[in-house]
Amino acid sequence: MTGTGDNEQQYKLWYNRPAGEWNEALPIGNGRLGAMIFGGVEKERIQLNEDSVWYGGPRDRNNRDAKPNLPRIRELIFAGRLKEAQELAALALPGLPEKQRHYLPLGDLLLHFSGHDQAADDYRRELDLDNGVARVTYRLGTVQYKRELFASYPDHTIVIRLSTDQPGSLSLKARFDRNKWRYVERTDKWESDGLVMHGNCGGEGGSRFVAVLKAVVDGGSHYTIGEHLVIEKADSVTLLLSAGTTFRHEQPEETCKKQLELISQLSYPKLHHRHTADYRELFHRVNLQLSDGSDSHPSRPTDERLKQVQLGADDPGLMALYFQFGRYLLISSSRPGSLPANLQGIWNESFLPPWDSKYTININAQMNYWIAENGNLAECHTPLFELIERMRGPGRHTAEVMYGCRGFTAHHNTDIWADTAPQDTYLPASFWPMGAAWLCLHLWEHYQFGLDETFLRQAYPTLKEAAQFLLDYLLEGPDGALVTCPSVSPENTYILPNGESGVMCAGPSMDFQIIHALFYACIESSRILETDEDFSRELNAVLDRLPKPKIGKYGQIQEWMEDYEEVHPGHRHISHLFGLYPGEQFTVEGTPELAAAARVTLERRLANGGGHTGWSRAWIINFWARLQDADQAYSNVAALLSHSTLPNLFDNHPPFQIDGNFGGAAGIAEMLLQSHAGLLHFLPALPRQWQHGQVCGLRARGGYTVDMKWTEGKIIEARVTASADGLCRIRGIGEEIIEIWAKAGQSYMF
Numbered sequence: 001m002t003g004t005g006d007n008e009q010q011y012k013l014w015y016n017r018p019a020g021e022w023n024e025a026l027p028i029g030n031g032r033l034g035a036m037i038f039g040g041v042e043k044e045r046i047q048l049n050e051d052s053v054w055y056g057g058p059r060d061r062n063n064r065d066a067k068p069n070l071p072r073i074r075e076l077i078f079a080g081r082l083k084e085a086q087e088l089a090a091l092a093l094p095g096l097p098e099k100q101r102h103y104l105p106l107g108d109l110l111l112h113f114s115g116h117d118q119a120a121d122d123y124r125r126e127l128d129l130d131n132g133v134a135r136v137t138y139r140l141g142t143v144q145y146k147r148e149l150f151a152s153y154p155d156h157t158i159v160i161r162l163s164t165d166q167p168g169s170l171s172l173k174a175r176f177d178r179n180k181w182r183y184v185e186r187t188d189k190w191e192s193d194g195l196v197m198h199g200n201c202g203g204e205g206g207s208r209f210v211a212v213l214k215a216v217v218d219g220g221s222h223y224t225i226g227e228h229l230v231i232e233k234a235d236s237v238t239l240l241l242s243a244g245t246t247f248r249h250e251q252p253e254e255t256c257k258k259q260l261e262l263i264s265q266l267s268y269p270k271l272h273h274r275h276t277a278d279y280r281e282l283f284h285r286v287n288l289q290l291s292d293g294s295d296s297h298p299s300r301p302t303d304e305r306l307k308q309v310q311l312g313a314d315d316p317g318l319m320a321l322y323f324q325f326g327r328y329l330l331i332s333s334s335r336p337g338s339l340p341a342n343l344q345g346i347w348n349e350s351f352l353p354p355w356d357s358k359y360t361i362n363i364n365a366q367m368n369y370w371i372a373e374n375g376n377l378a379e380c381h382t383p384l385f386e387l388i389e390r391m392r393g394p395g396r397h398t399a400e401v402m403y404g405c406r407g408f409t410a411h412h413n414t415d416i417w418a419d420t421a422p423q424d425t426y427l428p429a430s431f432w433p434m435g436a437a438w439l440c441l442h443l444w445e446h447y448q449f450g451l452d453e454t455f456l457r458q459a460y461p462t463l464k465e466a467a468q469f470l471l472d473y474l475l476e477g478p479d480g481a482l483v484t485c486p487s488v489s490p491e492n493t494y495i496l497p498n499g500e501s502g503v504m505c506a507g508p509s510m511d512f513q514i515i516h517a518l519f520y521a522c523i524e525s526s527r528i529l530e531t532d533e534d535f536s537r538e539l540n541a542v543l544d545r546l547p548k549p550k551i552g553k554y555g556q557i558q559e560w561m562e563d564y565e566e567v568h569p570g571h572r573h574i575s576h577l578f579g580l581y582p583g584e585q586f587t588v589e590g591t592p593e594l595a596a597a598a599r600v601t602l603e604r605r606l607a608n609g610g611g612h613t614g615w616s617r618a619w620i621i622n623f624w625a626r627l628q629d630a631d632q633a634y635s636n637v638a639a640l641l642s643h644s645t646l647p648n649l650f651d652n653h654p655p656f657q658i659d660g661n662f663g664g665a666a667g668i669a670e671m672l673l674q675s676h677a678g679l680l681h682f683l684p685a686l687p688r689q690w691q692h693g694q695v696c697g698l699r700a701r702g703g704y705t706v707d708m709k710w711t712e713g714k715i716i717e718a719r720v721t722a723s724a725d726g727l728c729r730i731r732g733i734g735e736e737i738i739e740i741w742a743k744a745g746q747s748y749m750f
């Protein structure tokens with residue numbers, strides 16, 4: 001089995017023309033800074049983002065009318081008087097104002113190359129995932145030009161290297177822009193080789209931002225004039241770009257300038273090396289090949305490959321590339337110290353982006369992190385944990401003000417300020433108090449993969465506080481079971497027997513599945529940490545009183561307490577299968593009836609047009625993988641690529657939304673390796689199109705790293721490396737389950 005060294009050509013996105021629009025441009029990022037590279041020959045547009053450029057400051061939006069009206073809303077829901085319940089909820093529960101804050105672009109860096117107004121030959125634009133570097137190369141007459149761009153995490157900078165093979169042939173003008181200069185306060189010169197764009201993110205308490213450019217020029221001359229940096233007849237140029245806001249630094253300009261002064265002392269090869277060493281350490285942990293390597297597809301431009309798949313061609317290599325692109329995007333949009341990846345990761349050009357490009361926590365933000373643990377990028381998960389921590393204060397306040405409960409809660413969205421009050425008055429989604437509980441399961445997931453007890457000890461109070469809210473929020477329903485009310489099954493609508501339809505309800509199935517998982521995580525944590533036994537007992541007693549998953553009249557998992565008809569049977573949300581994935585409550589071997597009902601649920605969704613958004617399709621891949629149905633999983637991977645993928649391989653909701661990239665990559669991993677049911681399952685859903693292949697470096701729960709090689713669908717070689725002592729049970733090599741007592745630091749070959 002080999003590392004990625006052998007496949008350096010395999011992991012490239014490449015194109016033979018500049019991007020015509022944003023969805024063709026190529027992303028780079030270091031978690032905090034992001035850029036979309038268009039690759040124009042004469043005019044290069046580098047669209048910039050900084051993760052903390054958001055409109056407005058923090059606010060207390062909690063509605064004081066919620067608590068006094070809560071009993072009445074509950075009464076009306078229990079009485080089946082949905083219209084009245086929803087009317088009152090729409091008045092009493094929304095955040096004030098309804099909207100949380102939204103994410104904004106930083107601006108553009110525009111480069112205008114003199115003498116480039118002619119047709120270029122040998123044009124190539126690529127994103128090299130092996131090194132985390134984007135390149136644009138072309139020839140004008142006899143002169144060869146090259147641009148190399150990357151976002152360095154160790155040096156907190158976007159680096160743009162411009163070079164040619166003929167000294168003195170680089171002349172360009174550089175300037176900043178932001179929405180046609182409408183939102184810029186001013187751009188200052190910074191001596192003869194730099195520019196500083198200043199601005200205000202807007203809104204009360206909003207941050208100020210700054211973007212700083214510094215050029216290191218070899219040969220020729222350079223100067224600043226007006227808002228421009230002009231470089232004439234240089235041999236090569238390194239542009240260094242930094243940015244920041246007052247969200248993190250009191251004086252972002254000073255911080256950025258200091259940083260650029262410091263690194264402008266380093267040679268370009270040195271900067272390049274520092275970046276690739278950092279990046280490769282993460283990226284190269286996993287290598288994936290889904291064919292025997294005989295295909296010649298990598299020699300075709302990526303957009304053409306995608307078109308072929310849209311026409312029905314199989315391209316396992318493109319699927320492996322898609323998987324690795326998902327890992328690339330996580331490394332580029334979520335690193336320790338950055339904000340978590342939002343709905344667009346970090347890449348957004350709109351001043352009013354779809355769904356505010358913030359954090360939707362009834363599926364989307366969670367999906368962004370499905371690839372973090374099994375994709376061997378556990379440290380990229382930490383920005384999410386930091387956001388969860390920051391949500392505790394506001395979430396405690398929301399729990400108390402809106403519901404009179406202990407603990408902390410959040411609804412279906414949050415933003416840069418960790419706002420936990422409801423977002424919108426969108427009844428199918430807004431009044432759902434489970435956002436914090438679901439997010440907290442990521443803390444538990446991180447522990448399960450890494451078995452880091454110090455981490456668990458820190459995380460436990462957060463898990464407990466999310467559970468405490470639910471203990472208080474649950475109330476006895478008409479039949480004595482404990483239910484959440486009000487709530488919704490995100491974001492579906494049901495029909496009552498009297499024909500009335502509605503969304504607000506008592507006891508949607510998803511809520512119990514989340515509560516089950518969260519309480520279980522708390523109980524397990526308390527056992528592992530030998531703490532808080534009384535609380536564990538309390539949770540156990542409540543677990544016994546929760547409704548159990550039910551199977552409805554079509555043989556499906558019931559989405560609500562009653563077996564209601566639904567208005568949209570092909571709905572994109574499939575919340576009631578949470579227990580199948582990412583939950584672990586429904587398994588093929590452990591709960592065969594529920595697994596069979598989950599299959600019916602999926603078949604019904606798909607038969608009614610389900611999977612029409614990218615993220616929904618990605619979730620479906622994970623569901624089928626958990627049901628060990630290789631054909632269905634594969635056809636949904638193919639559908640994700642053919643219906644929901646843009647030319648730059650960004651996921652297309654539509655519009656672009658990054659969750660599908662991460663969820664799709666996670667689904668591909670889930671088809672190859674599972675570890676949720678107390679054992680490692682090798683190749684649980686391997687389709688016939690992937691009969692030959694290998695994967696190195698996938699992570700599994702229990703602290704394991706797994707390498708596998710297979711031909712004709714059968715494992716021929718596998719290695720498990722343990723990071724902790726424990727009983728390791730493996731299915732998928734031969735007929736029997738293999739059991740070994742693994743020792744930390746040891747590898748076991750099969």
Ligand code: FUC
Nearest residue numbers: 343355360364429491613
């Ligand atoms: C949820 C989904 C939408 C979209 C939005 C960001 O509300 O239902 O499809 O993904 O989040």
